Amino acid sequence: MRRKVREQRARVVAALDRLRQQIGLALGSARNAREAAELELAKLELERLVVKAGMERALDDPEVARRSSEPTMVDVLEWLNSVRGQFYAEWADGPSRLRDLVAVAAPGPAGRPPGEWLGRVGTGDGVKVPRLWRIGSSTVDGSVAGRTPGTALTFDVAVPLLDESHLAITSAPKTRPTVDALVETLLMRVLSSFEPGAVKIHLWDVGRLTAVLPNFYSLSRTSALTVHDPTRLVDLLEELSGHVRRIHARTLQAGYPSLRAMREATGNRTEPWRVAVLYGNGEDLQPERLRELKRVASGALEAGISLILVDVPTVLGGAVETVSLLDERRAISSMTGTDLVVDLDPPLPAGQVATASARIADALVAKQGGPRSFADLLPSEFGQQHSAHELRAPVGFHEGEPVEVVIGDATPHALIGGPSGSGKTNFLYVLLAGLTSRYSPDELALYLLDFKEGVSFAGLAPGKKDESWLPHARLVGVNVNTDREFGLALLRFLSDEMRSRSAAAKEHEVTNIAELREQDPRGHWPRIVAVIDEFQYLFAERDTVTALATSLLEDLARRGRSQGIHLILASQDIAGIEAFWGKPAVFEQCTLRIAMPKARRVLAETNQAAVAAPRWHAVVNHESGVAHGNQLAHVPDASGRGVFPALQRQLWQRYAGHGRPRLFDGAHAPTLEESAAFAAAAPTERPRALIGQAIEVADRAHGVELPAAPGRNIAVLGTSTREALSILDSATRSLARQHHPGEVEFVLSCPVEACLPTVDRLADTLRSEGHKVRSVATDDLPATITSLAEELPDRNLPRYVVLYGVDAALPALERKEPGTQSPLEALRSLLKQGPGHRTHVLGWWRAVARLKDTLGFAGTDDIGAWAALDVQGNELAPFCAGQLVQWSPRPGRALFFDRTAHGSPEVAIPFRMPEAEDE
Structure with a gap:
């Protein structure tokens, strides 16, 4: 019994000894690990101090000097020296490689000395775009590249900009002239790299009303330069954000993620770049402005917008490079790191910059060619376009480039507004000219109705003086201001046509006019455009005509697009149309808005672009009147004597086989002999x-x-x-x-x-x-x-x-x-x-x-x-x-x-x- 007790006690003691041994080993290991971690932490801390101060200046740093006696510091310095030596050994030809890289990525004015390009108008087409833009140079000692110590090795320093990155510049005391020179040089390099009009500059300075880069002011007489009110940053940001939304919608619809991708895929530049320079004062922007700026920056590069921010403290979305000035001549950049100082290029001669700007402005004006004529709207050959998917036609010019109207699924119906004398009728003729010259009568059918007293469309039907007619026109109605029933009849006709097309689409198991035309190539399915001038007369009374017209118009506005039926509603003033109060269905579908000068209530309430539009211009907006969709177009004169009739006669001769349109003139009653029913009458039992x-x-x-x-x-x-x-x-x-x-x-x-x-x-x-x-x-x-x-x-x-x-x-x-x-x-x-x-x-x-x-x-x-x-x-x-009869006699x-x-x-x-x- 005692022996068993002794054996058990011996086993317990042995187990305790083993436990104490294991605990001792674990504590020793933990102590060693802690010491190693403390040592590693100390090394890392010392490395951080050395890297922060720079290898060359580390020993001059007070904190590094204080800890230089620590054993760990010796190891750290030895290790960093070995890394630096290895790096510079690999970087022996680094400066020359950097020079070659910048030469390739910044060709021509983007990287070459100013004497080679300053004052010459750019010719670049915008397809081949420099990736870098020179701002200065940097120098390293030759010893780091295996050369003789004291030998200076210089390489170019450049920053990305267009399509690549934004740029944030931070000034130092008394360096505003240096900042201006840096920005001016960058912008002049950009402007001189492309043909005039390819780049648009926006300038905003919180502290200056004028004198923002004054050497560029020759460009302000063109669209290449806009100086914005320092108190209205919101206007600039709204313009840029609207541009971002418009370009993104356009590129995404075309199947591209960005404007750059579209340009590279198609080989064409369809939009100018925009460079917005914002001068701040080192203080934070208002919270709302700051949020809007960040929203713009996040999608700006994909839309061809680059931001240059000077002393605007914020973190932008997207790629951003930085340049921080040390003094009047030196800076550090995110492109080179904090160890290398950038020697900024000297300022361009002010007189030469002003002369170069004037030459670019003159070239841009010459390129635009001044006001374009009606003939410039017409294609070289008539009837070559197809309307299966949409209708597209120029209606004017902006800076020499055509401004198009697009009528299709995205913009099915149009609303045109303008007071008397603003050019609304002339615009309608320009629109008709652009459409009829590009699409044949088999592709486009027109139904034209004018409610005001006059004969705006009468010349489009055969008359006594001119036997020709517009072959695309199926109906021409004039002087119908007292015959509201005729407008109702047109809407009924279009509604019947819509139902007919819908039935055909169901039969062919398709959903829209494009698919129907593909499945039924022998069918006659042109796109129908109904133009109703002064359409508000339809709703002038609170009667049955107004009620029926409202219902039909809403139905056509909602469902007409898929069947290729489009409405163009024109009016001098739409403010008093009570029939649509609380029924926005029609106006919501009129996503295409055209506002003539001084037009009211056509664009969005906050969009005042039409107020400032000059004579013979129109604001074309495909975004339901929202400001970011504005396009200002100079509209040529189509209403001059013989201008449109000459085109009409050419079209009439070209499409001689198409029948004449039905003319309804409310001011003239037909004779019995002119009636088709009377001509067709013959003996009958009934x-x-x-x-x-x-x-x-x-x-x-x-x-x-x-x-x-x-x-x-x-x-x-x-x-x-x-x-x-x-x-x-x-x-x-x-x-x-x-x-x-x-x-x-x-x-x-x-x-x-x-x-x-x-x-x-x-x-x-x-x-x-x-x-x-x-x-x-x-x-x-x-x-x-x-x-x-x-x-x-x-x-x-x-x-x-x-x-x-x-x-x-x-x-x-x-x-x-x-x-x-x-x-x-x-x-x-x-x-x-x-x-x-x-x-x-x-x-x-x-x-x-x-x-x-x-x-x-x-x-x-x-x-x-x-x-x-x-x-x-x-x-x-x-x-x-016994039914109630709504009838007021009229002559x-x-x-x-x-x-x-x-x-x-x-x-x-x-x-x-x-x-x-x-x-």
Whole structure:
């Protein structure tokens, strides 16, 4: 038992000894590791001190000198000396390699001495871009490169700029002239490397209103230099940020990550570089300005913008190089590190800089060539562009370069605004010229409507003086300021066309016009552009026209783009369009905005570019009017005598096979002979009386079918004699044209003496065509009406009873002999029973009340169709199924309703009667 206890105790003691041994080993190892770590930390700390002070100046540094006696310092110095020796051994040819590198990366004015280029206008096309730009040189002792100690080895120092990096410059006391010279030299090297206009300079100095790099001021008369208000940094930053957004959107849509990538891929420079120089005072910018500056810097390089910040304390996004001045001649740069001092190049001679700037400015003005003419807008060959994906055409010039309007999926509709005399009509002609000269009528169809009083578009249709027309035009509507219904008709037509195209797209299982044209190459699917000048007239009243037009326009604005239907809405002032209050759908879709000088409410509310736009210019904006999308364009004169007509005649001759457009002139009524419906009329079993011209896109006439059916009589209502005579004349003559001679009888009676000559001429015309005509005197009318009513049961041939001024004959028709039927009752019988026996009454009542008296208690069913002239709408409700009639009489127009064909009345234009006008 005791032995077991002793054995257990021995095992425990042995285990404890082993534990103590392991703990001792662990503590020793930890102590050694700590000492090694402390030593390494001390070495690193000493290395940091030495590197911070520089190898050559380390022993002069107080902190290094204080610790130089430490054993660790000896090891550190030995190790750093070995590293330096190894580095300089490898860098034996470093200075010469640096010189070669800068020579390749900074060719020409970017790196060569000023005497070789200063004063010469650059010719670079912007495709081959220097990567570095010289600012000075640096010198090292030859001993570090295996040369004799004391030998100076000099190499060039350059910094990246365009597309590569931003530059931050920090001044030292009394070094402002040196900073100006450094910036001036850099900018002059950049400007002299490329052709004029390839680079734009922006200058902003928080402490100076003027005299910011004054040697450059010759450039300020061009767009190459802009000096910004020191109190309005926000304006510069907004301009730059807008440019960044615009360029990024453009390059991304084209499939490139940056402007530089696009240039390298396409071989073309499409945008100038922008270099923005901001002089600060060493104090922080306002927080909001600082945030905006950082936002600009983060995307600026991809958009071709380089920033040069002088004494602006901030950390920019993106690549940034630094230059910190030590004194008037020396600096240190992030390109060389803090160990090497850069000897800055001496300032360029001020007089030579001013002369060079003037030469660049003169070359830029000469390159732009001054104002361009209308002919410069036109391509060398007509009709070479295709509209499957978009429409694109120049509308003016900015600094000699064309400014284009793009109409497509991204910018489907346009809004054009400008007060009277601002050049809006001229701009429309320029736009039409740019489009029609580039796209054939198979690629582009135009529908042109002008609501203002005038004939802006009338010359685009054939006329008496010029038989040519614009072959792309399908419709030309002028003087329609009182015919709002025609604008509604155009919107209905476009809506129908949109539905037709949508159905075709579904059939071919595609979603847009480009895909439809690809899948259906034999189909005729041009892009449609509808131009509506002074479109606000569409919404001038709070009535049915406004409500329908608003609905149709919103639908077209939303869905038209995918079917290749585009709206161009022009107006002098859109402020009062109540129809769109709270309904921004149309304006939101009008992402293309064109503002003429002094235009209001076309661009965004904060965008005042149009206020300062000079005469013969326009602000073109594809970004819904936001300021960053502004493009100022000088618009050539297209409205001069013979300018646009000359182009139109060339296009007309080139596309001779395309038909003439439909011309609707609200100031002139067509004659019956000019009506396509009258020309096409021929004998038929269902004759149709033509009432007047329809206000529609198609050349169509309103008519009333007169079959053998109850109620097929026609009433003309109102005191407007000329229009009433016209309606009865056109109805009668058109009916005569639809019957063979001898197969129809016309009974004419006119108790209104002033109208007798017109009625007599109508009778003579009918007789000359071989028809039976009975002219009834006023005294004989009662007996004739009675006789016609009695003959109805035996009537087989068609007969038309045309009565003028029926109300004037009512006293005679109301007389009756005792025990007999009055002629008025016979007329009522004729109206009720006549149509079933192919006898129809066409009558003119000068008052609605007199028509009611004529009909008596029989109601209104016997009048199947009517045309109202100077009659208020509230009087017409009984003859329109009791519905509310919105109608205010206007000269030369009639309200027409056919209960078998219409849901609501429609406006008609009575045909013009030259004979009646001559009297």
